[in-house]
Amino acid sequence: MNVVISKDTREMGELAASKAGELIKQAVAERGSANIVVATGASQFETLAALIAQKDIPWEQVTGFHLDEYIGISTDHPASFCKYLSERFVSKVPLKAFHFIDGMAKQVADECSRLSDLITAHPIDVALIGIGENGHLAFNDPPADFDTEVPYLVVSLDEACRRQQLGEGWFSTFEEIPTQAISMSVRQILKSNAIVCSVPDERKADATAKVIEGPITQDVPASILQSHLATTIFLDPPAASKLSESMSATR
């Protein structure tokens, strides 16, 4: 795992997008196509804006996968990750395909199977992800399942995760926030050839320090990224503010 501390949030997004763009272009040059995973949330604002601004990515050869989605939130709800991805990414670049998670599916088990089959047929070149204030990876809250081989699964959201969504302003009341989601599993995320993790904001400083410098534990799900050699975590200075001095010196 590599760590890059940028000078501000904008630069964090530019550096993360530049890394992701290089990896996408490399995959297309080598294989003729690329498969990517795209996350949502406040963490991805700058990264996705910088990614869609890159002019030399052959998007027609790129297939995208959706990292996680609430169960029971329609696509016109302000918190819908489908809405977020449509508006900020899918409508902005001419992708070969994008596989959304249907959080309104009547049979969520069938939806997980459909997505699992699709992603198994599309090995991922690069996953763009974030981490939660509670250290979650996608919607795998602590203690996360590090063992399941299932690519997509139904997960329960813990209170800290749901409070984060309220704090970011995606919902107007705590009660409105779903208690379940469909998420890519931890093992599926780790199968990505490369991982580009964007982490801005002081709200993430505690989780960032645990993820990067603490032990690998299911209680801090994103700490498993330490075991993935082709992961780069891009931080802004507030997110990096609780790292040890030696780590901060890598800036």
Ligand SMILES: N[C@@H]1[C@@H](O)[C@H](O)[C@@H](COP(=O)(O)O)O[C@@H]1O
């Ligand atoms: N489940 C989403 C993830 O897709 C995201 O990567 C992560 C970080 O959240 P945020 O970017 O909102 O800070 O947790 C969110 O709740």
